[in-house]
Amino acid sequence: MLGDCKGLQRLHIGQGVALNATPSKASKAFYGDAYRFLQVMGSVHGKKDAGIDILRFGKSAKCFSIKEGDETRGWNDEEKEEFQSLLRAKLK
Numbered sequence: 001m002l003g004d005c006k007g008l009q010r011l012h013i014g015q016g017v018a019l020n021a022t023p024s025k026a027s028k029a030f031y032g033d034a035y036r037f038l039q040v041m042g043s044v045h046g047k048k049d050a051g052i053d054i055l056r057f058g059k060s061a062k063c064f065s066i067k068e069g070d071e072t073r074g075w076n077d078e079e080k081e082e083f084q085s086l087l088r089a090k091l092k
């Protein structure tokens with residue numbers, strides 16, 4: 001549905017992107033859900049990965065988390081960067 005909103009300049013997603021998932025698994029699932037939006041934004045902005053630059057994600061563990069043993073923790077910065085890199089690679 002957001003693929004039809006060609007004038008978007010920023011999209012904030014506050015939670016529920018990747019709960020108990022690695023960046024690799026999360027990027028695959030997110031791309032499956034958002035590929036049309038990402039492709040349209042790339043076309044509109046003249047840069048294939050422009051849709052990723054528009055996205056902003058919440059900082060809490062409700063947005064990205066992974067379970068380690070009995071504990072669940074939020075992703076660290078490296079895991080978030082890996083997620084975005086993997087999404088960019090899918091758009092090239």
